Amino acid sequence: MTDQGDPSITRSDPSLTDADEVARALAVDPATGLTTAEVARRLAEHGPNELRSTRTNPLWRRILAQFTDPLIILLLVAVVISVVAWIVEGAHGWPIDAVVIGAIIILNAVLGLVQEARAEQAVAALSVMTRAQSTVLRDGELHTVASAELVPGDILVLGEGDQVGADGRLLRASALRIAEASLTGESEAVEKSAATLTAQVPLGDRLDMVYKGTAVARGTGRAVVTETGMTTEMGAIATMLDETREEPTPLQQEVSRIGRVLGRVVIVIALVVMLALALIEGINSPSDFVTILLLGVSLAVAAVPEGLPAILSVVLALGVQRMAKRNAVVKQLSSVETLGSASVICTDKTGTLTTNQMTIERIVTASGTVDLSGAGYAPIGRAAVDGRPLEPGALRTEAQIVLGAGALANDAQLAEHDGVWEIEGDPTEAAFLVAAHKLAGIVEATAQYGRIGDVPFTSERKMMSTVHRRADGSTVVLSKGAPDVLLERCTRVRVGDDVVPLDGARRAAALADIEALSQAAYRTLGVAYREAPEFGSLDQGGDVADPDESHERDLVYAGAVGIIDPPRPEVPPAIAEAHRAGVRVIMITGDHPATAARIAADLGIVEPGRATALTGTQLDQLDDAAFAQAVRDISVFARVAPEHKLRIVDALQADRLVVAMTGDGVNDAPALKSADIGIAMGITGTEVTKEAANMVLADDDFATIVEAVREGRVIFDNIRKFLRYLLYSNTGEVLTVFFGVVFAGVLGLSDASTDSIVLPLLATQILWINLVTDSAPALAMGVDPEIDDVMARPPRGLHERAIDGRMWAGIVTTGVTLAVITLLTIDVFLAGGVIPGGTDSVDVARTAGFTTLVFAQLAAAFVARSATSSAFHGLFSNRWLVGAFVLGVVLQVLVVSWPPLQVAFGTASLDWQHWVWCAVAATAVIWVDEIRKAFVRASDRRRAASGGGNARGGGTGVRDAGRALADGDGPRHPSSIA
Numbered sequence: 015m016t017d018q019g020d021p022s023i024t025r026s027d028p029s030l031t032d033a034d035e036v037a038r039a040l041a042v043d044p045a046t047g048l049t050t051a052e053v054a055r056r057l058a059e060h061g062p063n064e065l066r067s068t069r070t071n072p073l074w075r076r077i078l079a080q081f082t083d084p085l086i087i088l089l090l091v092a093v094v095i096s097v098v099a100w101i102v103e104g105a106h107g108w109p110i111d112a113v114v115i116g117a118i119i120i121l122n123a124v125l126g127l128v129q130e131a132r133a134e135q136a137v138a139a140l141s142v143m144t145r146a147q148s149t150v151l152r153d154g155e156l157h158t159v160a161s162a163e164l165v166p167g168d169i170l171v172l173g174e175g176d177q178v179g180a181d182g183r184l185l186r187a188s189a190l191r192i193a194e195a196s197l198t199g200e201s202e203a204v205e206k207s208a209a210t211l212t213a214q215v216p217l218g219d220r221l222d223m224v225y226k227g228t229a230v231a232r233g234t235g236r237a238v239v240t241e242t243g244m245t246t247e248m249g250a251i252a253t254m255l256d257e258t259r260e261e262p263t264p265l266q267q268e269v270s271r272i273g274r275v276l277g278r279v280v281i282v283i284a285l286v287v288m289l290a291l292a293l294i295e296g297i298n299s300p301s302d303f304v305t306i307l308l309l310g311v312s313l314a315v316a317a318v319p320e321g322l323p324a325i326l327s328v329v330l331a332l333g334v335q336r337m338a339k340r341n342a343v344v345k346q347l348s349s350v351e352t353l354g355s356a357s358v359i360c361t362d363k364t365g366t367l368t369t370n371q372m373t374i375e376r377i378v379t380a381s382g383t384v385d386l387s388g389a390g391y392a393p394i395g396r397a398a399v400d401g402r403p404l405e406p407g408a409l410r411t412e413a414q415i416v417l418g419a420g421a422l423a424n425d426a427q428l429a430e431h432d433g434v435w436e437i438e439g440d441p442t443e444a445a446f447l448v449a450a451h452k453l454a455g456i457v458e459a460t461a462q463y464g465r466i467g468d469v470p471f472t473s474e475r476k477m478m479s480t481v482h483r484r485a486d487g488s489t490v491v492l493s494k495g496a497p498d499v500l501l502e503r504c505t506r507v508r509v510g511d512d513v514v515p516l517d518g519a520r521r522a523a524a525l526a527d528i529e530a531l532s533q534a535a536y537r538t539l540g541v542a543y544r545e546a547p548e549f550g551s552l553d554q555g556g557d558v559a560d561p562d563e564s565h566e567r568d569l570v571y572a573g574a575v576g577i578i579d580p581p582r583p584e585v586p587p588a589i590a591e592a593h594r595a596g597v598r599v600i601m602i603t604g605d606h607p608a609t610a611a612r613i614a615a616d617l618g619i620v621e622p623g624r625a626t627a628l629t630g631t632q633l634d635q636l637d638d639a640a641f642a643q644a645v646r647d648i649s650v651f652a653r654v655a656p657e658h659k660l661r662i663v664d665a666l667q668a669d670r671l672v673v674a675m676t677g678d679g680v681n682d683a684p685a686l687k688s689a690d691i692g693i694a695m696g697i698t699g700t701e702v703t704k705e706a707a708n709m710v711l712a713d714d715d716f717a718t719i720v721e722a723v724r725e726g727r728v729i730f731d732n733i734r735k736f737l738r739y740l741l742y743s744n745t746g747e748v749l750t751v752f753f754g755v756v757f758a759g760v761l762g763l764s765d766a767s768t769d770s771i772v773l774p775l776l777a778t779q780i781l782w783i784n785l786v787t788d789s790a791p792a793l794a795m796g797v798d799p800e801i802d803d804v805m806a807r808p809p810r811g812l813h814e815r816a817i818d819g820r821m822w823a824g825i826v827t828t829g830v831t832l833a834v835i836t837l838l839t840i841d842v843f844l845a846g847g848v849i850p851g852g853t854d855s856v857d858v859a860r861t862a863g864f865t866t867l868v869f870a871q872l873a874a875a876f877v878a879r880s881a882t883s884s885a886f887h888g889l890f891s892n893r894w895l896v897g898a899f900v901l902g903v904v905l906q907v908l909v910v911s912w913p914p915l916q917v918a919f920g921t922a923s924l925d926w927q928h929w930v931w932c933a934v935a936a937t938a939v940i941w942v943d944e945i946r947k948a949f950v951r952a953s954d955r956r957r958a959a960s961g962g963g964n965a966r967g968g969g970t971g972v973r974d975a976g977r978a979l980a981d982g983d984g985p986r987h988p989s990s991i992a
């Protein structure tokens with residue numbers, strides 16, 4: 015055997031091989047794992063642990079894809095026809111139109127490619143941020159590494175909620191249950207064991223193996239990695255999963271739908287224009303035909319916003335990047351849209367609304383209350399009774415037991431590094447360690463207790479126990495947990511040095527103490543114990559090895575602690591902001607109802623003094639109708655188990671609400687999947703919840719969710735802005751040509767020298783506007799800052815159209831204005847027509863019209879930034895837009911004045927009077943729209959005054975619901991909760 019291991023082990027069946035044998039064959043010591051150097055070597059040899067299911071898209075294919083748009087194909091065909099016509103006519107000079115249009119198409123393709131690459135880069139960067147992680151043993155230490163870096167021979171350390179990163183042979187398993195549905199379809203989690211199998215069995219029955227892509231539902235274990243990447247069982251079926259392909263978002267679908275509709279409309283318009291031209295002018299030569307054809311096709315290209323999907327993905331991707339910088343890592347582009355329309359946020363309390371910095375401040379036992387001073391994790395503080403400091407060692411026995419047992423029934427660690435006290439593990443547990451260290455004698459007393467077993471904590475059980483053997487060989491069960499839950503397992507209570515029965519009065523007194531602690535916003539935990547001779551060593555009469563829930567009985571209640579977990583300071587303003595935005599906030603916590611209600615009131619989730627919390631037990635008693643009503647009325651749910659979250663999501667969604675739901679534990683995953691936006695905690699969350707979520711909160715902070723909702727709304731607003739802008743421009747161009755040709759006679763747009771009508775725009779000019787000058791402002795609008803106060807309005811319905819009636823009104827108004835000023839400009843400078851007196855040539859007049867149109871469109875970019883606010887509001891707040899405006903003007907000056915471009919685009923030089931006219935005429939777009947917006951605002955004010963469409967409805971609605979509930983009025987209040 016070399017030190018790289020025996021590769022044949024991966025070919026033989028590791029499930030039939032002894033675990034140590036497998037580890038030996040893979041040349042790894044299960045006690046220390048591989049060395050870093052060896053990992054690097056194996057990674058180079060085996061490649062990353064990834065499923066390469068997606069084919070890479072070669073450049074040529076991506077380039078080709080830029081030309082697959084039907085309109086671009088149409089344009090290419092037209093170019094070919096014009097070249098043919100040019101040849102037929104004797105191939106004099108250059109086929110200028112064909113060359114120019116060809117160049118524009120290529121430029122457009124390049125821009126498309128660049129945008130696509132940017133969007134892809136952003137998405138790829140995200141997938142790096144959200145990639146799965148695994149815990150491994152390397153160099154004798156535990157490390158968290160990207161699962162993609164696992165290699166054969168790695169020792170995987172598995173815990174509840176972990177994703178299994180690679181295939182492996184179990185070395186040990188403790189109550190390990192693995193959910194293998196993704197691999198075998200089996201919905202029940204499978205109980206695993208390290209015992210070697212004796213016969214070959216199907217995948218689902220290989221209990222001594224774990225497989226990539228499955229998840230730890232419960233328990234812990236260690237496994238030696240046998241296969242990675244495509245050679246895993248998941249790799250074998252990976253061709254079936256094309257996981258990275260993204261569904262188009264609802265908005266992207268709507269945009270393609272709009273594109274299709276516009277395409278049809280404009281083809282009709284183009285045909286009418288072409289027919290009108292052919293009839294009025296007649297087709298006397300191939301070049302006449304080509305001119306008409308190119309114009310028709312250009313019109314079609316101009317009207318359909320074919321650049322839109324590309325801009326859309328760039329804007330979504332940039333938005334997602336911006337959100338990631340603010341700690342909200344969104345996994346799919348579509349979630350950005352959904353976030354913007356969230357109408358309810360269901361949030362955990364601990365760590366999300368609070369800082370998760372737990373400090374025990376109070377110990378309440380049968381003999382009274384002890385207060386403990388000190389903050390943070392530094393074990394510095396003193397005990398006091400009724401405000402009088404206690405002498406060291408004078409602490410009552412019960413209080414000593416509470417802290418001592420709490421510190422023993424504990425998986426956390428407290429250590430000092432460079433003068434700073436740090437904790438490892440659950441902060442609730444660490445609080446016991448800190449408190450025990452503050453007082454003399456407790457830590458010393460716990461030293462003689464050796465731990466021999468445990469019954470782990472789960473959110474469902476809300477308690478945990480450990481079994482210890484003392485120096486004298488006696489054994490004891492120590493339990494800590496939610497006091498109300500713990501008391502149900504207690505039959506006796508510690509009073510001073512005595513143990514007395516826990517009769518009705520004593521139980522009531524204990525519960526009252528807990529209630530009082532909870533109402534003071536303390537998180538409460540009880541501590542209990544029992545002598546447990548059944549665990550004694552065999553010669554002492556013990557007969558049990560592994561503890562389970564049945565041993566958590568007949569306990570002696572020692573007392574409870576009040577833990578302060580301060581609210582995050584940024585949360586109350588975030589909740590107020592959510593309410594202002596019509597977003598309801600619901601707290602769902604495992605904590606005590608009184609604690610939950612008090613903190614909810616402190617944070618502003620419900621009105622102070624009116625907070626009511628419903629517990630999981632109460633929820634269980636409600637039928638579906640009462641449950642639905644309760645979820646409508648109540649915003650604080652306490653002592654709930656993860657399955658209640660799922661039921662709450664379903665009830666809210668049945669009311670057509672868009673639900674965001676947070677979670678951290680493995681059992682939260684179904685609720686996160688079911689919610690419209692599942693949000694996993696980045697710090698405390700398990701891999702399984704992160705996998706199930708649409709968004710991961712890097713800082714676990716509630717305020718980040720509200721920030722993400724705002725960002726989602728801003729992004730959606732920006733998408734509407736450039737949709738508006740592109741549709742303004744396109745409508746303007748189409749109407750210009752349509753009116754210009756169809757009403758040429760009325761408008762008198764004719765060339766006196768040849769007696770033919772003057773085309774208001776040439777085909778190349780249309781393409782120039784559409785594919786060159788339009789793109790930059792549209793892109794700039796995608797990163798526009800918040801112009802309208804997006805949090806002042808209620809959430810948008812998930813299926814609400816991006817383009818509503820009001821937007822269409824704006825599109826028609828602006829489109830018509832653009833066409834009118836363009837045609838007017840041509841008319842002014844041309845002899846004859848409606849406005850007589852012009853003296854310019856056709857080329858000059860048309861160039862002036864073209865320039866007016868371009869300037870007016872650039873101005874329209876500012877108009878398009880808001881549905882209601884003035885174009886002058888925040889005029890310079892987007893430097894990209896200002897830059898795009900300047901660029902547009904410069905490009906237009908070039909195309910009008912630079913001789914080579916004059917030839918290409920059929921323009922002629924303008925004098926200063928022309929330029930002034932164009933600039934002034936262009937501003938008409940702004941004035942007309944300012945008038946329209948004034949009407950819109952006035953109508954909004956009227957509607958608000960008459961009580962409809964109040965943007966603050968959601969916020970007050972939540973409060974009203976709370977008030978109605980507290981007042982107990984009306985039929986909306988389910989009687990079973992009262």
Ligand SMILES: Nc1ncnc2c1ncn2[C@@H]1O[C@H](COP(=O)(O)OP(=O)(O)OP(=O)(O)O)[C@@H](O)[C@H]1O
Nearest residue numbers: 362363364442473476478494495496538603604605
């Ligand atoms: N490590 C622990 N050991 C024993 N009991 C615990 C432990 N952690 C929490 N508890 C008890 O279980 C209860 C529920 O805890 P759980 O973790 O399910 O929810 P939570 O942390 O209170 O709230 P949230 O659901 O908002 O995160 C707590 O109120 C506490 O009384």
